[in-house]
Amino acid sequence: xxxxxxxxxxxxxxxxxxxxxxxxxxxxxxFFGTEMEASSFRPFGYPLSYYMxxxxxxxxxxxxxxxxxxxxxxIDEEFGFTERxxx
Amino acid sequence: xxxxxxxxxxPKVYGIYTGGFIGFIILMAIAEQMGxxxxxxxxxxxxxxxxxxxxxxxLSRTLQMDAYYVAGRQVxxxxxxxxxxxxxxxxxxxxxxxxxxxxxxxxxxxxLVGWTGGYILVSTLLAPYLxxxxxxxxxxxxxxxxxxxAARLSAVLVLTVASFTYVTAQINATGTIASVALDIPFxxxxxxxxxxxxxxxxxxxxxxxTWTQVAQYIVLIIAYLLPVFWISSKMGxxxxxxxxxxxxxxxxxxxxxxxxxxxxxxxxxxxxxKGLAGIxxxxxxxxxxxxxxISLAICMMAGxxxxxxxxxxxxxxxxxxxxxxxxxxxxxxxFILYSTAPMLATLSKLSLIDPTLSTGIIGKSxxxxxxxxxxxxxxxxxxMFVSDFNGNGTLELNEFFxxxxxxxxxxxxxxxxxxxxxxxxxxxxxxxxxxxxxGLVLAIANALSHDLYYKIIDPKAEAAxxxxxxxxxxxxIGFAGATIAAMGIQGILGSVIWAFDFAMSGLFFPLxxxxxxxxxxxxxxxxxxxxxxxxxxxxxxxxxxxGAGFLGITQLTFGIVGASVSLVSMVxxxxxxKAPDAATQNMIDELRIPSGKTILGKQH
Numbered sequence: 001x002x003x004x005x006x007x008x009x010x011x012x013x014x015x016x017x018x019x020x021x022x023x024x025x026x027x028x029x030x031f032f033g034t035e036m037e038a039s040s041f042r043p044f045g046y047p048l049s050y051y052m053x054x055x056x057x058x059x060x061x062x063x064x065x066x067x068x069x070x071x072x073x074x075i076d077e078e079f080g081f082t083e084r085x086x087x
Numbered sequence: 088x089x090x091x092x093x094x095x096x097x098p099k100v101y102g103i104y105t106g107g108f109i110g111f112i113i114l115m116a117i118a119e120q121m122g123x124x125x126x127x128x129x130x131x132x133x134x135x136x137x138x139x140x141x142x143x144x145x146l147s148r149t150l151q152m153d154a155y156y157v158a159g160r161q162v163x164x165x166x167x168x169x170x171x172x173x174x175x176x177x178x179x180x181x182x183x184x185x186x187x188x189x190x191x192x193x194x195x196x197x198x199l200v201g202w203t204g205g206y207i208l209v210s211t212l213l214a215p216y217l218x219x220x221x222x223x224x225x226x227x228x229x230x231x232x233x234x235x236x237a238a239r240l241s242a243v244l245v246l247t248v249a250s251f252t253y254v255t256a257q258i259n260a261t262g263t264i265a266s267v268a269l270d271i272p273f274x275x276x277x278x279x280x281x282x283x284x285x286x287x288x289x290x291x292x293x294x295x296x297t298w299t300q301v302a303q304y305i306v307l308i309i310a311y312l313l314p315v316f317w318i319s320s321k322m323g324x325x326x327x328x329x330x331x332x333x334x335x336x337x338x339x340x341x342x343x344x345x346x347x348x349x350x351x352x353x354x355x356x357x358x359x360x361k362g363l364a365g366i367x368x369x370x371x372x373x374x375x376x377x378x379x380x381i382s383l384a385i386c387m388m389a390g391x392x393x394x395x396x397x398x399x400x401x402x403x404x405x406x407x408x409x410x411x412x413x414x415x416x417x418x419x420x421x422f423i424l425y426s427t428a429p430m431l432a433t434l435s436k437l438s439l440i441d442p443t444l445s446t447g448i449i450g451k452s453x454x455x456x457x458x459x460x461x462x463x464x465x466x467x468x469x470x471m472f473v474s475d476f477n478g479n480g481t482l483e484l485n486e487f488f489x490x491x492x493x494x495x496x497x498x499x500x501x502x503x504x505x506x507x508x509x510x511x512x513x514x515x516x517x518x519x520x521x522x523x524x525x526g527l528v529l530a531i532a533n534a535l536s537h538d539l540y541y542k543i544i545d546p547k548a549e550a551a552x553x554x555x556x557x558x559x560x561x562x563x564i565g566f567a568g569a570t571i572a573a574m575g576i577q578g579i580l581g582s583v584i585w586a587f588d589f590a591m592s593g594l595f596f597p598l599x600x601x602x603x604x605x606x607x608x609x610x611x612x613x614x615x616x617x618x619x620x621x622x623x624x625x626x627x628x629x630x631x632x633x634g635a636g637f638l639g640i641t642q643l644t645f646g647i648v649g650a651s652v653s654l655v656s657m658v659x660x661x662x663x664x665k666a667p668d669a670a671t672q673n674m675i676d677e678l679r680i681p682s683g684k685t686i687l688g689k690q691h
Binding site: 004007008011015018019022025026027030031032033034037042044045046047049050053054055057058059061062064065066068069072073076079080082083 | 197199201203208215329333337372373384415422679
């Protein structure tokens with residue numbers, strides 16, 4: 001397999017992992033709105049469902065985005081596709 | 088000469104700017120103590136900030152093609168993040184969102200999830216690859232990847248429909264704020280707003296818009312956070328509201344069950360001025376179906392990834408790597424405001440409905456409420472209304488009505504903050520609406536001038552002529568948007584949500600599959616864009632004209648219908664027609680690695 005194909009395979013792998021985490025926080029947990037609300041786990045005293053919509057999921061996305069950028073840079077580096085820093 | 092120096096000195100330049108702005112706020116606060124009138128303070132804030140944006144716009148004027156279209160591709164990561172955040176957070180986010188949450192509670196906060204989660208799609212699926220492509224506009228990518236004018240033209244069509252729906256709402260928002268702050272009629276204020284928008288973008292295109300958007304982000308984030316932290320401390324709710332309002336949220340739930348949600352009769356509601364609403368839904372409890380929440384979030388996420396004015400911000404970074412990082416920074420800057428909006432809604436609601444607080448009005452006599460100064464002001468502005476439906480002389484929860492904008496604009500005054508804060512909030516709202524309108528008008532004008540005029544109508548046009556055409560189109564589109572906004576036919580938030588659905592219907596799959604599916608070809612993409620847009624539009628019209636709809640998809644989530652049709656038709660048509668040629672396949676391989684030359688040249 002060529003270098004490019006291997007690079008793309010790894011990139012795709014990272015995409016699937018990232019989108020899986022994204023799916024959990026953006027869609028998955030909101031199938032359980034009432035269950036989350038009834039949960040005794042209340043971050044900062046907010047009902048869990050309320051906390052996730054107004055802060056929890058949002059924060060997860062921020063962290064996920066930085067993590068993704070870092071991982072993808074590593075993959076690019078591994079296969080020698082990093083850009084020359086000229087900008 | 089100035090440019091190189093300017094880029095190196097960005098932190099210093101914007102540091103001084105921020106300090107200067109804070110100094111201005113303090114100056115106004117002192118002036119207020121010395122007896123400056125509320126009206127004069129409002130005018131000073133709006134005029135002072137717009138003057139600064141106009142100066143930045145003038146300093147950034149350019150005759151260079153790549154400076155005009157993509158800011159010379161040298162905007163540093165963090166600053167592009169700020170500019171994108173301002174580009175992204177519109178009048179809807181700033182002025183209308185907290186109001187939406189105030190009225191509709193939990194179900195409405197799907198917008199928060201959708202408008203942030205979409206950035207995961209932007210950074211994983213699209214932005215870095217489109218940056219590598221080196222295009223000036225989104226249709227530029229579609230036209231080159233799929234080949235042929237039909238694909239390019241379809242992309243221009245979808246872009247124009249979505250962005251134009253969006254921009255009228257933004258010009259409407261600038262008009263609303265300008266008319267309140269400057270005390271001029273709305274129909275004139277709309278054109279004042281337009282003039283300020285054009286001042287920022289006309290001479291310098293993307294370069295000017297970039298540097299004004301950074302300035303606008305700083306104004307809008309200070310204007311949004313300062314009052315919320317202040318009100319929270321003043322109410323004794325905690326100095327850091329995001330982590331400390333658990334008790335307040337619980338107290339609202341307690342009051343809700345105490346008051347109950349009494350349904351007003353249609354005859355009673357007919358007496359309420361248009362555009363005002365009462366609290367009819369639980370604040371923090373799950374108050375709708377799971378699917379209602381999720382479908383709205385899905386539409387906003389896919390729409391985020393398809394809206395051209397956001398995507399084109401990532402064309403301005405120096406590298407693919409910085410485009411990816413820049414998406415993460417954008418989201419962080421957006422998170423700061425979005426996580427604050429529900430806190431503002433909570434504080435605003437509690438201060439109005441809790442009878443044990445001095446600001447609470449529920450349970451007071453109607454006559455007493457009607458005598459309050461701020462009630463009279465906002466009632467006059469047509470943003471507040473009380474009526475004694477049950478005739479008991481006391482104000483009940485279902486007898487108090489407010490405009491969505493009032494939550495952001497009026498809360499500082501209700502909470503008893505000095506007027507200087509209200510002036511600051513007006514400047515912030517103006518910055519938010521202007522920055523988004525700038526990005527949108529530029530996205531439409533660039534697509535028409537680059538893709539329609541240069542690539543299709545007159546490919547031999549010289550640089551100077553292309554830039555003149557681009558500017559003429561910018562003015563024309565601005566005027567068209569302002570004229571429609573002046574008619575005031577649609578609300579701010581509703582039309583913004585529609586714009587996301589339109590963009591998602593026509594562009595989401597053609598863009599994503601262009602990078603991730605090599606077999607996707609021109610006829611497939613054209614079918615995907617046109618049938619997707621047509622299906623979404625048909626569903627919207629059908630539901631608006633009394634159609635029953637299906638699968639719980641409403642007029643706010645019609646993008647699900649459009650995007651599904653788009654996906655199916657694109658895959659089917661692609662598979663039925665010839666695979667893309669070897670040159671295109673190679674181009675996609677190149678697109679997928681960050682290193683090497685961009686696919687399109689620096690000047691094209």
